[in-house]
Structures are given as C-alpha cells and as structure tokens.
Amino acid sequence: MVEGVGSEEAQRADGAARQRGGEPAVVIGGGPAGLTAAYELARRGLPAVVYEKDDIVGGISRTVERDGYRFDIGGHRFFTKITEVEALWHELLGDDLIERPRLSRIFYRGKFFDYPLRPVDALLKLGPVEAVRIVLSYLYVRLTPRGEERSFEQWVVNRFGRRLFEVFFESYTEKVWGIPCSEISSDWAAQRIKNLDLMAAIRNALLGSGGGRGGKEKGEIVTTLIDRFQYPRLGPGMMWERCAERCAELGAPTHLRREVVRLRHDGGRVNEVDVRRHDGVDGGEGDGGGEVETIACSSVVSTMPVPGLLRALDPPPPDEVLAAAAKLRFRDFLTVVVVVDREHLFPDNWIYIHAPEVRVGRIQNFKNWSPEMVPDASRTSLGLEYFVQEGDELWSAGDDELGALAARELAWLGLAEEDDVVGHYVVRMPKAYPVYDRDYEQALAVARRHLEGIGNLHPIGRNGQHRYNNQDHSMLTGMLAARNILREAESASGSSATGGAAGPAHDLWAATEDDSYLEAPERGSRSLADRAVPRRLEEDDLAAGDERLEQAIAAAFARYDPVALGGAVGVIAGALVFLLTAVLLLRGDEPLGPNLSLLGHYLIGFQVSWPGALIGALEAALLGFGFGWLLARTINLLVDLAAESVVRECELEGLLDPFDLSRLED
Template structure:
C-alpha cells in the first residue's frame, strides 16, 4: 500500500497550516490545490512598484499559545530591534521564549512588534476605537448625545432585548441604542449592504464577542496601571489589544515561508488549479477534480482525505448525490466582496490636526457622504511595506458585491474616485496621486444572512463524510480570524492522525470568548 494523500483545496492560512501539520505529525502527503498563482489567500501581501499591501489588515495576535508559538517558530521576533522592550508572553520575558532563534535586525525573515492604533472618523473628527468613555469622546459627542448614550445604555442593562433575533438586538444589548445608532448602525450597513436587523446575531458573537461598554471602561482603567510591553494580552478582548506581531514584509511573508517549508519537506502545491468537484462514494471523499487555468486541461486526483477551504456554496455545488434540502441551503449562502484602492501620496499632502503623519494602522470611515469603509496606512503596519519614506502608502477599502457599480469601475476611475473621497472628508490636501492600484477580492466575507440561519443543514451533511474536513473562513462559512482558521486546520490534522470521526472540535473554535483548546485544557 502506497503513501496516503490528503488533497487540500486552497493555499491560505488554513490550507497551508493543514499541509505543514500533516508533514510534521503524520505520514500523509499533502497536495495543495490553489486557484490563484500565489499563496496566502486574503492574507497575502500584494506588491506594486516596490510598495506592499496587506489586504484587510492582519494583526498577528492570538489567545492561543499554540498559534503564537507556531508563528514565532517560523518568523522569530526581531531580538535586536526589540532589545529595549520588556516583552512578555505567557508571563515570561520574550527573550526567554525565543532564546536560540531570535534574529538580528539585518535578517529579513523576522517578526516586528507593532503598536496598534485604530480610530473612527466621524463628524469630521477622530474617535478612539473601540469607543472610550473619556473626556475626549465626551467633548466630541456633545453633552446631549453623551447623555443619551448613558441613558440608553442604563436602560438596556435593566431591560435587555430577549431573545436576540438579529445583529441589531445584539449590539443594542451591549452598547445601548444611542451608541449603536451613532457608531454601529450605518457603518455595518456600509460593510454588508443590508440593515443590521436583517443580519444574524451570530455575526456579533463571532466578531465582537464579550465586548461592551463595561469592559471597555474597565480596560481603560487597567491601562493606567499596567506594565508596558506585553504582547500576550491573553486576558484582553481581541478588539482591545494594543500590541501585535507583524512580519517585516507583511502577512504574505509568513505564508510564503510556510509554503517553502511544505514543498521542501515533500509536500506539493499546485497553482492555478480551479477545483470544481469533490467526488464522494459510500460516505467518503474519493477524488477532487477541476481545471488547470493555465493549460485548460482537466485534472482528477484521488485522495485518502480531503480538506476544503473553498466557499461552501461552491463545494456543495460540485459534490455528487447531495440531498435536495442541503443543496438548496448551500445555494442560498451569500458573500460580501471588497476591493482595496492603493494610493501613494506625498506625506505632506496628508492632513492631520497636529501636523504630523497619521499614526493609525487603520481608520474606520463612518461618514455617510462617502462610500469608503476603512482606510489602512501601510507605513504604520511596517515601514518596510513602503519604498520611499517620504510617501504615504494607503489602502482604501470598499465593501461591495461582485458586478455592482464599484466593482465594475475600471482601475483608473477607482483611483481617482478614492482620492476624491479622501479629499472630500479632509484627509488629503488635494487629489494628486503619485501611484495607485486596485485589488478586488471576491467572497472576502461569508455573510450572516441569506440562508445562513439554516446552515446547520449543510454542516450536518458534510460532517457525515468522514474523511472530508471543512476548515478556514470560507471553508466553514464563518467570519474567522487568521488564527481561528489555523486552529481549525490543526484540529482537522489531529482528527486525521487519530482516526477521530467527530467534526465538533473544529466547529467549536471561536464560538465564544474562549478558544477551543483553552476550554479543553480547563
């Protein structure tokens, strides 16, 4: 009997984590099929004329010890650049944690420690993100609005909405009506294209979790007394972390390194492979097939295991003998697409109230008179993402649907449109752009509407296929962070290694404030 193989659909964080873990912990050979010509998925780094873009912004932070150690093993922390910092992780100094593989600063294969700053731009003013109930916020909101924030939050603490039927209920229960209507309602509509009362409350549980005004206030109090420099922050809500690790050349550097390790160890990554079918027989996945987009040739790979990160809708569409009710729910699953407009401008053309360059990693644009949803400043993720230090390299993020007016706009029009929007809200002195590019990302966000409320029908069916594992964001139709996707891949490999048949551990990742492995340890 020859070596067993696992066909992995997709070379994003989940797919590549599964491939490397298969090599490290089993004798199963991974064959990764990637539809594009590069690895990383939405976590890739896009290069344009010497400048690099991080699509969506990827903070390398996790409450999972395993994930943090995994990242640092592949791209160690830059010890020389951080020698003056008192970094701690798991209550230990980082110098102890990375002893033996800490890199000098002239090594490109390294992690930086970055400070996180995100703000909201609303009423042509900057607000802290998450919102802090401090003097600055009070003065910007005004006494009348601030009074309504306090009253509506107090009211909802006494009389919460039960049951939480939708995302509006979820947010009002945690922030009160006034704060919800001020900072969440319109922005969420901009992101998803539909009102909050038509989105499942599961989205809030996935992305916001336990955060509320009380926790934000308590976090602000603790910051006054905390020691500086920790990157672990395991007791901190993910939305409140203030430091994170970041690869020198962006998130794609991590996944390029993982891809190299996979291929050097005997695994295989095939690019431009458009998977269209997963063949099943007697409750098992037996083959994966599709088309090579470069040659046009059809391929069919038999497999002992299949790991899928492809969108669930397309996966089920390409499976044989699927019950009609399962196919109907899968066909009704929806996605939100987005595009990033990269703008290179002179630093002197970017406005800030104190005359300094904008310090943010990203800025949430909540103004109603522009369509931009979020602004990234790549200089502040890593200075190595920007070719010329006298320039500011920005990513303007637009949430849209494939084939709507924004998506169809050509690149030159979008670059001009984006620059005009920044000038309109006062973030650019003019619309002079030194360079620009556009990156479109279909199915970036699995949506919590459409037939999502019946998703368990699909899950129950795919779980019966013993050697098929759904992992990652689109693979599970779940708005996972990068580390959550990695953990689902890890658990899939553990199931393959042990012969476990239950898929419950994978679905348990990121369903509440604790991670699955932490609950398991407890």
C-alpha cells in the same frame, strides 16, 4: 511543468510525496487554514499536496505587491491565545515577526475618536448637546427596556440607546453589510460578543492590565492587544509564502492556479479530485477552459466555500442540500491602494470611516503597519477599503474610476490632497466574509450534515466552515484536520508511524463554535492533541491563582443580602438600646437617665424603664433593619452599575469592529 511555490522544488516534492507511500491528502486552498494543515501533515511525514486557485498564497491573509508597494487585504494584526498557533508563527518567521505600535481611530463628523472608544474622549468630541442626547437616550432605554430583539438595530438600541446607535453603529454597519441594520439578525451581534469574558473584563477594569494570571504575562497580553501587535516584516503574506516554502521542502507542494472542480466520492469517502489548470493570462475564475487532471487522494482538506464544495461533489448532493447551500451568502471586498506623494499623512494603522457621506469603510496606512511595506519612504500608500457585492456598481467599476473615487474621498475626509495621489492599484476579493443573515444557521446545518457523511472530507477555515473565523482560529482548524488525518493513517496502518501525535478525533465544527476549544492552554484543558503532557508546577499555580482571583472578583461584585444586613443592623441596634437602658436601670441613679430618655423624641413610647427598654429595643431594631436593608440595596445598585458599565464597554468594543481579523474577543 507544474507551477507552484518553489516551482522545481514543488515538482520534486510532488514526486517525493507520492513515493512516500499512499495517495496524498489533497488540500484545497492555500490560505492560513489550508497551508497550516499541509504543514502539519508534511512535518509528520504524510504526503500532501495543496491546490490554490489563485496565483498567490495566503487567501485573505495574502500580501499583494505592486511596483514594490505591499498591501494587505484588510489589516491583519497577529494576536492569538492559542499557543500552538503563536509557536508556529514564530517558527515560520522568527525575527521577521516584528512588534508594532497600534493606533486606530474612528472618523465621524470631521473628528477622530479614540478606538477602542473611551467615553470621556467620545463625549468631549461630540460636544455637550450630543453628549446629553446620548446619555438621555441611554437612560431612557435602561428605564424602559424593549422585549423584542430580532434585529441588530433593536439589539444595540436596547443596550446603548438610540442615539449612540445612530452615531457609532448605523452608518458603518450598513456600509459593511450593505443592508439596513433593521434587517440584520440580532444573532450577529450576539455572536460578536458571545465569547466576551466577563471575568477578564472585570479583572482588567479592577486591576488594570497587570492583574490576573501570571501578572506580568497577562499584562503583556492586554498591552499587546491594545497598544502593540505582532506583524510580519513584509506583510501577512510573508507568513504564508514562508509556510508554502517549508511545506514544499517537506514534500507537500503548493500548486498555484489550480482549481479543484470536482470531488468524486463513493462509500462515504472522496477517492479522486479533478483539478483544472488556470494557466491563462489572468489565471482567475474567468479563465475556465484549462486542462483538467484527475488526482487520486487519501483524504481532502477543503477551505473552499461551502456552496462551491457541495456543487463540486460527484455524485451531487440532494437538491434540498444544494438549495440550502445556495442560501449561504458572502460579502465581498475591494481595496483601492493609492500612493500619496507625502512622507507622513496620519499616525494610525487604520481608521474606521463612519461618515455616511463617503463609501469608503476603512483606510489602512500600510507604512504604519511596517515601514517595509513601501519601497520609497518619502511616499505613503493608503488602502481604501470598500465592502461590496460581487457584480455591484463598485465591484464592476474600472480601476481608474475607483482610483479617482478614492482620491476624491481622501480629499473630502481631509486626509490627503487629491493632487498628491500619484498612483493607484485595485484588488478585488470575492467571498471575503461569510454573511450571518437570518437563513444562514439553518442552511449551514443542512450542508454540514451532508458533508459529515463523507468521512475523509475535512472542511476547515473561514469559508470552508462558513464561520467568521479569525486567522488563528482558521489555522487551528487546519491543525486539527491534520491530526484527524494522522489519526486515520495511524489506525489504518495499525501502527503509530507518526509518533502518536494525532491524539483523539477532533470535531472541527465544534472547534470554532466552542471558544474553550480554541483557547487550548486555558485552565483545565489540554493541548491541542490532547496529549497527556505533564504540566509544570507553576502553570498549576497560575491556574489556581487565576481561579482564586476569579472567586475574589465574584466576591467583590457579590450582592449584599438586604434582609440579612437589615436583620444584623436591627439586632445590633435593638440590643444596644436595650443594654444602654438596662445599665441605667440597674444602677438606679436619680434622676433616672435624663439624657438617654431624650431618645423618646425618636423612639415613640421610649422611657428609661423596663417596658421602655423593650419598646425602644423593638423600635431601634425596626429602624436598624430599614437602614441596613436600604444600605444593602444602595450598595447592590452601585455594584450592578459598575459591573454593567464594564460589560457594556466590552460589548461596545466587540461590536464596533466587525471586520478586524485577528482580534480577541472576543
């Protein structure tokens, strides 16, 4: 029997899918990207089948359950600017998508710092000496900027000063990536803040969360991002379990413990895939001896890591392509969940652990994500997250050893007593994060070129594209891949069997490179399928209002032209002195302007006479020019400082949280 989500239902759906005509689209991987693609295909009536190597759906967005304790692989706030994704979340979960308050802080030197960082809070908690060191080091780099920015360290130091780098970046970043900051490419930092929306940042700084397009609506979004977030009642895996069930109902089954090991292609198309069953006890990679089944397919949607996908191609790619793919690296992840016999430990959803004395990088308090994540309200489950490399000392350590380490580190951090830890579970997640090292971009370009030569192969998702996507962005690539397949099906059949929903072809790689592609409802863009849907008047109005607001922001941060202001003040001052003198001369009173002539103390050569009027006017014009010029320069300097502080604050926020999976953006 085929084991899948919904089991017998999946088997029936499998048959139904094949009966509906043609070979199915094979979706490799049951994570957010793969399941979204399958769902999109299924609800348009195209046959699809999902093969998931693991024994659970959701990929890194899964929710693992052990003894009633539910936990995430990392935390997953649900927040998106993509309306289609938001709509799908609500369609799948309805009232099970709950809204939760957010609190996250940074632990460093025994203190908790607000996150996002607030300068006053940070400087107060660091103390006056450290605060002065940070400010001085910041001023130093601002006054003596370095040109070279090859490494992440140089990049951050150039912007925030060495001391702030040492305090808030160095230890955490090295924990996360496992290499010194001096060896991390500066591209990674630039990538993290590439999509920083200057206008939005300034708008929020100027107008608060209520400003901007749609006023209240925008305010709600910002509030959501900072203070509240959406979250499935039983964890993010609930979303993907529900999605897999819906897919099965629609005839797109998900088969668990099925690994696609070979993709046979010919003439630029994949025609068949070999699927290995992992029905052994562990069902994981070690269980490699299962039966292999060959499945004919119309197209393939792949979320498997790029190097694995290339290795699975038959015939294989040229050696240089495989060599390039081998350069693509991943960071792995393990979480040690400890059950603590305490009802309440701390109010945060998660805490970043910057302290270099411990190896844990982040701690999740799952109960604070949703109360239903724990079976017993009198206990608390904490997820201690370690960023590792597959096969390293921590990865290879036994579960009990890791449990003991987690308990010790919790006690050291002062978050719980070691004796209160009553249980532990360990989950290892290989290839959790694509690494952006100095080689990745070139290597990925080579791999991509090769994959683009296979027309019906659609790589999507975080590992499928080796892109550091958030969950919603991965889902978007799934939606777009499905629409490309629908489009192909429509053109092959010469009809609009799917209701013409496919729209034009989508460049899946561009979808994650170009942020405007991701944020479909943005001004001037269309919906995902580029359908010519009439827009409501109020949307136009809002967009126009937003544009006007951005123009107003640009005007508010505009620089004064020093020459123009100097010239204007000079002209007015010169004219004024001339007119005042001329009036007295024309009146001809005696004595002639005894008081006005006192201006001669300041305007050398000035007298109440016609030549004096000209000299005075000229000197007043020069002084006026100097005053106006200086005024404009001073205002511009202050405007620059204000704008820069907003930008730096946003950059800081974008950089401090490299593994927050559903943040904006950033």
